[in-house]
Amino acid sequence: MANQRYDVIVVGAGFAGVYALHKLRGLGQTVRVFEAGSGIGGTWFWNRYPGARCDIESMEYSYQFSAELQQDWEWTERYATQPEILNYINHVTDRFDLRGDIQLNTRVDSAHFDESTNRWAVNTSDGGEFDAKYVIMATGCLSSTNLPNFDGLDSFAGEWYHTGQWPHEPIDFSGKRVAVIGTGSSGIQCIPLIAEHVEQMTVFQRSPNFSIPAHNQPLDPDCVRERKASYPAFRAANKETAFHANFDYNEANAVDVSAEERVREYESRWASGGLPFLASFADLIFDADANATAADFIRGKIHELVDDPATAALLTPTSVVGCKRLCVDTNYYATFNRSNVTLVDVSDDPIKTITRVGLNTATREYAFDTLVFATGFDAMTGALAKIDIQGLAARTLQDAWKEGPKTYLGLAVAGFPNLFTVTGPGSPSVLTNMLPSIEHHVDWIADCIAYVDRKGVARIDATPEAQDAWVAHVNEVGASSLYPTCNSWYLGANIPGKPRVFMPYLGFPPYAEKCREVADSGYDGFTLTARG
Numbered sequence: 117m118a119n120q121r122y123d124v125i126v127v128g129a130g131f132a133g134v135y136a137l138h139k140l141r142g143l144g145q146t147v148r149v150f151e152a153g154s155g156i157g158g159t160w161f162w163n164r165y166p167g168a169r170c171d172i173e174s175m176e177y178s179y180q181f182s183a184e185l186q187q188d189w190e191w192t193e194r195y196a197t198q199p200e201i202l203n204y205i206n207h208v209t210d211r212f213d214l215r216g217d218i219q220l221n222t223r224v225d226s227a228h229f230d231e232s233t234n235r236w237a238v239n240t241s242d243g244g245e246f247d248a249k250y251v252i253m254a255t256g257c258l259s260s261t262n263l264p265n266f267d268g269l270d271s272f273a274g275e276w277y278h279t280g281q282w283p284h285e286p287i288d289f290s291g292k293r294v295a296v297i298g299t300g301s302s303g304i305q306c307i308p309l310i311a312e313h314v315e316q317m318t319v320f321q322r323s324p325n326f327s328i329p330a331h332n333q334p335l336d337p338d339c340v341r342e343r344k345a346s347y348p349a350f351r352a353a354n355k356e357t358a359f360h361a362n363f364d365y366n367e368a369n370a371v372d373v374s375a376e377e378r379v380r381e382y383e384s385r386w387a388s389g390g391l392p393f394l395a396s397f398a399d400l401i402f403d404a405d406a407n408a409t410a411a412d413f414i415r416g417k418i419h420e421l422v423d424d425p426a427t428a429a430l431l432t433p434t435s436v437v438g439c440k441r442l443c444v445d446t447n448y449y450a451t452f453n454r455s456n457v458t459l460v461d462v463s464d465d466p467i468k469t470i471t472r473v474g475l476n477t478a479t480r481e482y483a484f485d486t487l488v489f490a491t492g493f494d495a496m497t498g499a500l501a502k503i504d505i506q507g508l509a510a511r512t513l514q515d516a517w518k519e520g521p522k523t524y525l526g527l528a529v530a531g532f533p534n535l536f537t538v539t540g541p542g543s544p545s546v547l548t549n550m551l552p553s554i555e556h557h558v559d560w561i562a563d564c565i566a567y568v569d570r571k572g573v574a575r576i577d578a579t580p581e582a583q584d585a586w587v588a589h590v591n592e593v594g595a596s597s598l599y600p601t602c603n604s605w606y607l608g609a610n611i612p613g614k615p616r617v618f619m620p621y622l623g624f625p626p627y628a629e630k631c632r633e634v635a636d637s638g639y640d641g642f643t644l645t646a647r648g
């Protein structure tokens with residue numbers, strides 16, 4: 117296949133890749149997008165499990181780059197389902213005529229920087245050879261599934277599924293004995309719905325999680341009209357908040373108010389539902405005493421919702437609220453009141469092997485027809501680590517990140533010129549409403565590319581000094597919070613052998629300010645090399 121040249125190659129066709137294509141094409145760049153999947157949508161293409169839906173309100177979990185799109189699209193529910201979000205991104209792709217530049221079923225295997233031409237050589241799984249001045253990794257923070265390395269999976273006689281690679285055809289669970297392994301957001305969303313159809317469900321829980329009821333409902337047309345009437349102001353206000361989302365932030369500290377006031381606040385948040393629970397008090401994620409009041413409140417709710425006290429105790433986390441990603445559910449805890457659902461705690465008796473007929477823990481044997489792995493992702497770095505990326509002096513990204521990911525602003529990596537990451541480690545990404553954070557990154561990258569080209573620059577590379585200072589700052593801010601205190605995927609703790617580093621940057625407004633300053637200064641912290 118002949119070598120094909122583009123200005124920009126984008127890897128991934130989720131929300132980030134699709135918007136990057138639109139934005140850069142608008143700047144007159146020639147762009148090619150490669151997507152490993154057979155359709156666009158990223159997260160919403162792959163995660164088709166029963167109950168999959170967003171837990172940021174749909175009128176916020178949507179693009180804002182086009183006022184007309186924002187006005188025209190009609191979301192139907194407070195939290196959109198996976199099929200509705202997938203329809204939306206397909207609509208956007210067609211509306212802006214993007215499909216022709218997206219090559220599906222094509223995995224990018226390698227990207228090597230050629231120092232003599234200042235261009236990237238990109239190889240794809242179908243034998244394609246491409247080159248481009250810029251590469252944008254829109255590969256997703258939660259796109260590389262984690263299937264624990266249990267011995268014997270090949271011998272299992274039944275069917276097994278991972279929530280993050282769910283089949284496109286409906287699965288008939290009726291009459292089946294089903295095991296669900298994992299109780300993070302994906303498990304918590306699918307367990308109640310799958311339980312309605314199975315003969316018997318056994319949930320294998322290694323750690324319990326805190327979950328807040330979604331109280332999902334159809335959108336009220338009057339509220340939709342009201343929001344649409346002031347959409348830009350609503351979006352602008354959200355940009356000024358820590359989570360880049362409309363969480364109705366309470367400025368008070370939990371430790372400064374009375375116990376009665378705390379309970380009033382938590383009850384009101386529980387009644388309205390969802391992630392805004394995290395914004396109950398300003399010190400919730402920073403002060404262990406404050407956090408304990410929220411944790412105790414949710415623990416009480418779990419005991420109210422679950423009939424059997426022993427099961428309720430197993431479902432009750434002892435950890436910090438929000439330190440692992442807070443979950444949002446519909447009927448999760450109550451599902452354990454069903455006679456066909458059993459909870460098995462594997463914290464001290466881990467799953468050891470998958471057998472022909474089921475699975476074995478260290479001490480017990482279980483028989484199943486179907487296994488559902490809701491075991492999450494190699495988050496933030498997993499998809500990038502699977503690509504052979506080589507920068508200056510042929511240094512690989514895997515080598516550069518062997519002690520943990522290092523980036524400048526989560527957007528660039530020193531020694532890997534003209535390469536950008538969307539919502540990379542070191543940016544607020546997964547601690548925010550990701551859609552506006554994706555748009556923010558793509559806009560920044562597009563401005564940077566336009567500047568570099570305008571100035572006749574051949575190569576832009578983050579300096580190691582700027583990167584080190586940024587990484588130190590990310591760590592310092594993370595360490596001021598309670599986030600590093602538990603074994604979460606934010607820290608890479610879910611993947612054996614992964615360096616333990618708190619990967620996201622906490623706080624959207626100071627982050628956006630820093631990005632603005634860097635751009636306004638002519639890209640302070642980067643080395644710009646003119647065309648030779």
Ligand code: FAD
Nearest residue numbers: 128130131132152158159170171172223224255256259550
């Ligand atoms: P993705 O959607 O992950 O897309 C990346 C794409 O890159 C994938 O399609 C992948 O196949 C492709 N790719 C990766 N490597 C290669 C390669 N080498 N070659 C070719 N293609 C490649 N965020 C929120 O803010 N709110 C939510 O409510 C929310 N809910 C979520 C629910 C689930 C089940 C999951 C898993 C995540 C959720 N997220 C949520 C996070 C979600 O990932 C982001 O909101 C957003 O969809 C990410 O978009 P993206 O384009 O950056 O990445």
Ligand code: NAP
Nearest residue numbers: 169170171264298299300301302303322323441490491492
């Ligand atoms: P996750 O949060 O990492 O949960 C994985 C679960 O699998 C955990 O309970 C984990 O236990 C368990 N597990 C992993 N390996 C195991 C093993 N060997 N034995 C037993 N249990 C094991 O993954 P996820 O649920 O897919 O969610 C990932 C992220 O995607 C979320 O945090 C969220 O950001 C996003 N998401 C959002 C939604 C939404 O509501 N919008 C839905 C799904 C996903 P431990 O906790 O002990 O590691």
